[in-house]
Amino acid sequence: xxxxxxxxxxxxxxxxxxxxxxxxxxxxERDRAAAEDLVQETLTQALQSFHRYTPGTNCRAWLTSxxxxxxxxxxxxxxxxxxxxxxxxxxxxxxxxxxxxxxxxLTDEDVLGALRQIPETYQEVILLCDVQExxxxxxxxxxxxxxxxxxxxxxxxxxxxxxxxxxTATSTVKTREML
Amino acid sequence: xxxxxxxxxxxxxxxxxxxxxxxxxxxxxxEGCPACRTELEGRRVLRARLQSAFASAVPLAPTPQFLxxxxxxxxxxxxxxxxxxxxxxxxxxxxxxxxxxxxxxxFARGALHRSRLATLARSAAGDHQNCAIKFNLxxxxxxxxxAARRYDPAFASxxxxxxxxxxxxxxAEILERHSCVYxxxxxxxxxxxxxxxxxxxxxxxxxxxxxxxxxxxxxxxxLQVASxxxxxxxxxxxxxLSSQDTSRFAQAIVGLVSRRLANG
Numbered sequence: 001x002x003x004x005x006x007x008x009x010x011x012x013x014x015x016x017x018x019x020x021x022x023x024x025x026x027x028x029e030r031d032r033a034a035a036e037d038l039v040q041e042t043l044t045q046a047l048q049s050f051h052r053y054t055p056g057t058n059c060r061a062w063l064t065s066x067x068x069x070x071x072x073x074x075x076x077x078x079x080x081x082x083x084x085x086x087x088x089x090x091x092x093x094x095x096x097x098x099x100x101x102x103x104x105x106l107t108d109e110d111v112l113g114a115l116r117q118i119p120e121t122y123q124e125v126i127l128l129c130d131v132q133e134x135x136x137x138x139x140x141x142x143x144x145x146x147x148x149x150x151x152x153x154x155x156x157x158x159x160x161x162x163x164x165x166x167x168t169a170t171s172t173v174k175t176r177e178m179l
Numbered sequence: 180x181x182x183x184x185x186x187x188x189x190x191x192x193x194x195x196x197x198x199x200x201x202x203x204x205x206x207x208x209x210e211g212c213p214a215c216r217t218e219l220e221g222r223r224v225l226r227a228r229l230q231s232a233f234a235s236a237v238p239l240a241p242t243p244q245f246l247x248x249x250x251x252x253x254x255x256x257x258x259x260x261x262x263x264x265x266x267x268x269x270x271x272x273x274x275x276x277x278x279x280x281x282x283x284x285x286f287a288r289g290a291l292h293r294s295r296l297a298t299l300a301r302s303a304a305g306d307h308q309n310c311a312i313k314f315n316l317x318x319x320x321x322x323x324x325x326a327a328r329r330y331d332p333a334f335a336s337x338x339x340x341x342x343x344x345x346x347x348x349x350x351a352e353i354l355e356r357h358s359c360v361y362x363x364x365x366x367x368x369x370x371x372x373x374x375x376x377x378x379x380x381x382x383x384x385x386x387x388x389x390x391x392x393x394x395x396x397x398x399x400x401x402l403q404v405a406s407x408x409x410x411x412x413x414x415x416x417x418x419x420l421s422s423q424d425t426s427r428f429a430q431a432i433v434g435l436v437s438r439r440l441a442n443g
Binding site for chain 1: 239253256
């Protein structure tokens with residue numbers, strides 16, 4: 001494939017996903033410059049290895065997978081390993097006895113605020129599944145974890161999210177009452 | 180299936196990750212269990228809210244400056260890689276990169292929007308070809324009502340969309356309406372027969388830059404694609420009619436679609 005035709009295919013398949021990819025990077029990095037670097041590097045690497053992409057498959061998942069691998073390598077280089085979730089999972093197992101229903105009136109701020117309250121490893125799988133719309137298999141490959149771990153993290157993460165949302169809803173009601 | 184088992188599977192159900200048999204068992208349970216239906220609705224709302232919050236959060240959005248420079252930097256990088264392979268060839272490529280850097284800085288963002296719209300138009304044309312003409316989709320179409328419940332509430336409004344009237348070459352009749360997926364993109368799909376041709380109306384979520392009046396887009400092959408925006412959705416009219424007739428069909432249907440999606 002010539003340089004120009006590679007670019008045209010890349011432009012049509014990959015560039016439409018830049019916005020979502022950037023939002024994910026921004027959420028994970030919490031720093032605009034770091035997110036811009038990460039997305040730029042992701043797309044550069046994707047363009048270099050575009051011959052490995054199978055047209056018609058999920059390009060967003062492919063790009064997200066590259067982004068996650070790059071991020072993981074960077075964190076390893078900076079000695080910023082993700083928090084070990086085993087201990088956290090065990091702790092929640094002991095404390096999480098009731099999962100509240102989803103509050104009726106949710107704002108965008110409530111949802112994003114609650115998501116920030118749960119451990120990062122859970123945020124990550126929820127975002128990849130619910131926002132990036134990746135399959136469990138794609139998430140397992142992107143995060144380099146077993147399929148069963150993806151499913152258990154999702155299950156636990158969603159429970160934690162609902163607990164956090166319940167707290168947010170209660171505090172919102174209290175604030176409204178105080179006003 | 181028991182409620183406990185169903186609740187463990189509800190998120191996978193919403194994400195379309197269950198086997199057909201499991202989905203059927205789960206749907207049967209839901210039909211007779213109001214409590215699980217309420218739980219499903221809660222989870223659907225949470226998932227949709229998460230998606231919309233993420234998509235609209237201004238602090239998470241890329242800046243125009245970043246987007247403007249992105250395409251240029253990528254192209255320059257692609258060119259510089261070639262430089263290492265062949266100095267002689269790279270001289271021309273480097274010149275192109277410089278020209279691209281100057282021109283690209285001005286037009287990159289517009290090109291990005293255009294390429295997104297062109298990609299969607301290609302998906303719409305592919306869906307028309309593979310769903311309405313060849314019945315050859317990898318994923319089975321689902322009723323609009325189900326798609327509205329699970330993916331996009333706005334799709335419900337297409338269950339009652341009438342055929343457009345006042346067309347110059349006779350009457351349009353509706354043959355089929357459903358929701359289908361092509362290349363990962365979900366559409367509300369209404370299929371018409373008009374003047375002996377099959378015409379598709381395909382609606383999907385999107386905010387790419389196109390106005391509320393139908394506009395013909397460049398298309399590959401014999402198919403014509405006209406597009407317009409309505410609320411937070413994009414509509415595509417795809418057919419093998421002439422460009423003029425496709426455009427007229429789109430003109431006749433734009434009001435019907437826009438009224439339904441004005442708040443969506």
